[in-house]
Amino acid sequence: MIKLENVTKTYNKSVRAVDDISFSVKGGEIVGFIGPNGSGKTTTMKMITGIIKADVGKITVNGFNVRRDPIKAKESIGYIADNPDMFLRLKGNEFLDLIGDIYHVPTKKRREKIEEFASRFELTDALSSSMMNYSHGMRQKIMIVAALMHNPPVWILDEPMVGLDPKSAFELKQMMREHAKAGNSVFFSTHVLEVAEKLCDKVIIIKKGKLLFDGTLEALEAKSKSESLEEIFLELTEK
Numbered sequence: 347m348i349k350l351e352n353v354t355k356t357y358n359k360s361v362r363a364v365d366d367i368s369f370s371v372k373g374g375e376i377v378g379f380i381g382p383n384g385s386g387k388t389t390t391m392k393m394i395t396g397i398i399k400a401d402v403g404k405i406t407v408n409g410f411n412v413r414r415d416p417i418k419a420k421e422s423i424g425y426i427a428d429n430p431d432m433f434l435r436l437k438g439n440e441f442l443d444l445i446g447d448i449y450h451v452p453t454k455k456r457r458e459k460i461e462e463f464a465s466r467f468e469l470t471d472a473l474s475s476s477m478m479n480y481s482h483g484m485r486q487k488i489m490i491v492a493a494l495m496h497n498p499p500v501w502i503l504d505e506p507m508v509g510l511d512p513k514s515a516f517e518l519k520q521m522m523r524e525h526a527k528a529g530n531s532v533f534f535s536t537h538v539l540e541v542a543e544k545l546c547d548k549v550i551i552i553k554k555g556k557l558l559f560d561g562t563l564e565a566l567e568a569k570s571k572s573e574s575l576e577e578i579f580l581e582l583t584e585k
Contacts, residue, residue: 347373347407347422348370348405348500348533349370349405350367351404352404353367353402354366354400355393355400355401356401364393365554367390368403373530374529374547376547377548379535379536379549379550381583386554391535394407394412394502395420396420399413400413407500423500424496424498424502425493426486426489426501426502430509431485434476434485435478436477437474437475442488445492451496459491459495459497468514469491472484482509486509486510490506500531501530503533506518507538526547539574548560548563551582558582559582
C-alpha cells in the first residue's frame with residue numbers, strides 16, 4: 347500500500363538526504379524503518395506524506411500517486427510526526443474536532459473514535475484542557491488519536507513511542523497489530539531495536555540516504571553471524 351520507486355531528495359543542491367531508494371509496504375504488514383540519526387528516515391516519511399516533494403522518482407500510497415493525486419493519497423494516511431508540539435493554544439477536544447473536520451469524519455463516528463482512543467491512552471480527563479499544559483507524552487498521545495481518527499488504511503509513524511509511558515506504548519503496539527491484521531499497512535521509524543524485533547514483519551535499514559536492507563528479520567539474520575538485531579544493525583551501519 348506504499349511504494350517508492352527510485353526516489354531521491356537533495357538539499358542545497360549538494361546534500362543527498364535520500365539517494366535513489368525503492369521499497370514497498372504491503373497491506374497486512376508492519377514495517378520498521380531504522381537507521382542512524384541523519385540517515386534520511388524523516389525525509390522519506392515526509393515525501394510519502396507529501397509534506398515535501400521528491401526530486402526524482404515515484405511514490406504511491408494506497409494506489410494514489412502522491413504527486414498527481416495528493417488529496418486522495420493524504421486521505422489514505424494517518425501520519426504521526428516526530429514533533430507533537432503543534433496547535434498548543436487549542437484544547438484537546440478542539441484540536442480533535444479540527445482534524446475531524448479536515449478529514450470529514452461524521453460527528454457520531456468522530457465521538458466514538460475519540461472516546462475509544464482517549465480511553466485506551468487514559469487521556470479522557472485532559473481533553474477539555476489546553477494542550478499548552480500537556481506533558482510531552484500527553485501531546486504525543488493526542489497526536490496519535492488525531493492521526494488515526496479517520497481510520498486510514500496506511501499508518502506512517504515517525505518515532506511514535508517517544509515520550510509514551512509503558513502502558514500507552516503497549517496500547518499503541520497493540521493498535522498497530524490490530525490495524526495490520528485488518529489488512530492495512532503500518533510503516534514506522536524507531537531507534538528502539540527491541541520494538542522492531544518484536545513487532546515487525548520486515549525491516550528497512552537506511553544509512554546516509556542509501557538503502558542497506560529490505561526484508562524479513564529471518565533474512566537479515568541469515569546474512570550475519572550476530573544473534574540480535576542490535577548487533578546486526580551495528581554491523582551493517584558501521585561498515
